[in-house]
Amino acid sequence: MAAPVAPVDGVLAALAARKRWRLHHIAGAAALIAFLLWCADGVNLRPRELAGALPLIGEYFYRMAPPKWEFSEVLWKPALETIYIALWGNVIAIVIGLPLGVLAASNVTRSAPLRAAAKALLNLQRSISEMIWAVFFVAAVGLGPFPGALALGVNFGGILGRLYAEALENIDPGPVEALAATGASRLQVILYAMFPQALPQFVTYNLYWFEVGVRSATVLGMVGAGGIGFELVTTIRLFEWRETGVVLLLILAMVTLIDLASTWIRARIY
């Protein structure tokens, strides 16, 4: 700087320089807007369509009122079945996910190829949605809730396995070193220093994915894999909107109850 400038002027000038839009900013913003417009065009999202759609959707929800409460008598069994599917889906997910998660955790498994294999398997299970797994298992073992539980188990096993591995990797390494120093074997160190530390995380994840499982299980019925989804699809296909309303309210009640229950349990485990 040649001439002495008052400090305020200097700061203001610096601010102005920061604010000035560079060419690449403008180009970036234009590209982003163009991309979004292209996406909107691809999915038929136009202001006029949207304006037309909203009243239509409102009308369909309006048709659901008043809910036809008598229908709930038919729904008890599929509603409970939904929860059973979620429960067993979680059990199967633990059975699949725990060993794979342990194998995928870098501080537990030393062998890099073994770790990579476990991770690849977890990724495969995770990336393919439970609905696609359900289609597959329905083809394999027939219609019903059983393939639904298997589908949830395989997909959630992949998700939980990865979360287990992360929980194990994030534990405090101090006690692990301390137990190794006593001469304890590798497996003993895992059992006595690693698992106790990661256990609360494991339980939290399982509770959360049980909630998610209930929500997912409500739609498995669409592909014939059991639960309340079958009734939901049927009422919608038959335009029995007042019955649909009852199904939706029941799902809402179910998920809310389980949400409350798991919050209650979670507060108790630490």
Next chain:
Amino acid sequence: MMVPAGHAVEPSLSIRGLSKTYAGGVQALNNVNINVAPGEFLVILGPSGAGKSTLLRCVNRLVEPSAGEIFHNGAKITGRRRGLRAIRRQFGMVFQQFNLVKRLSVLTNVLTGRLAYRSIWRSLVYSFPEADKCIAIECLARVNMDHKAFQRADTLSGGEQQRVAIARALAQQPKVILADEPVASLDPKIARQVLSYLREAAQELGITVLCNLHQVEYAREFAERVVGMSHGSVVFEGSSLELTDDILHRIYYREPGEEEKEEA
């Protein structure tokens, strides 16, 4: 200076020409030679980064030395991978951060000191034999923590946690305890208490102690013999009474390479 108690009898621990260079090229230890007499309470004094921690970890092979040998009661304990568990079992370790498994009870934490003696099958169901429980409780009583045996470890204060950690090391029925900055995270009153428990238990059971410290006052108070370390080398060896200002300056403020000049 080189005629301490250790020379009359065979040393419990003999460290010869020990060097360690880490993968990143940092040299933590440079040709360290130390003899430790059986039952001795040896303090290794030095600033942080002097290589004290690496030295202790080389003894129980949490760190593999790059060169040199360590003998325990005349038997070589470096080099072979076989029998590592049996070697580690003889060395109890106490850490700066206590390193208890926080969600387990105090008693179970002490019992983990017995794991190396037991088969994996029994450990699988989190069960210990009665004899191990007796040993664990006695060790807890030695550090006066038996009244809190069933509390979870994370409910204890720092000083109490370190006492439990000492009990865990004692439960191994070790020949040697390696204490790595055991009181660096504790306030002075609690620190003295913890060091007293450690010294008392070791004396009664005839355990040799190698204790890393960076505070001179504790070294003066508790050490029978002091080894001063600086930049990975031993720069002093003698009784704590010999710790003059000049020597302390050599331990704490020496620049790397100065030693050679002094000796020249």
Next chain:
Amino acid sequence: MSAATFEAAVANALALESERRMRRATRAAVWAVAVVAVLWFTAAQIGLNPAALVKGVPFMVDFFSRMFPPDLSHLLLLGRATVETVQIAVWGTLIAVMLSIPFALLGARNTTPHPLVFHATRLFLNALRAINELVFALIFVAAVGLGPFAGVLAIALHATGMLAKFCAEEVEGADRGPIEAMQATGAGRMQVILFGIVPQVIPAFVSYSVYRFDVSIRAATILGLVGAGGLGFSLIKTMKLFKYHETATCILVIFLLVFVSDWICARMRSRIL
């Protein structure tokens, strides 16, 4: 301390320990029985048995063998559906981000204009969260017809519930210090929200939005099952026509799409936080 005192301490603690062990063993046994009973009962209810699984294995093998090898010539036809899947996720998430900001402010205890508004908003958001995208898609397909438009709306609604609840909790957890400092300067309510709260929650909100986009991609791959656009439509169509080699290609593309999106989103999030 003498050896005698140790003996007393050991005997005392051992007695306590065995008492505790008995109590714990009893409790564990009760729990084990309860858990086994629940699992047994529910397994029977949903017809879950290993025999069926074993019997199903040949069918699964058969299914796989019919899918193999994937018909890669079908890959070209899937380009359009893949692009559509991404487009659905982009706009579904974008609409959700825009909608969730006002809902989050209405549904956070410290920014809501009235407790009644707070409870109403939370109830509404819970409803959006409880109902799966596919359920919304099913209703919207009936309302606005087949196609990706219904899918966008479905994803937008469900994601709004998720994002807004997350953001509301972030707003409630915002550090009180800067807010009080703003109030002390005499700033108005809106100003406190804009300058005291919003800057605190933006990084977490952006990061969660990116995560939500990843989840939306995953969801968009199956919207086609109910006719709401994307790759799922090709999947179900080829399956119903028994063109399993093409189904395999669809699954392959879905796997790759989700894998790539997962990788990109994870990198973006680690850069934000």
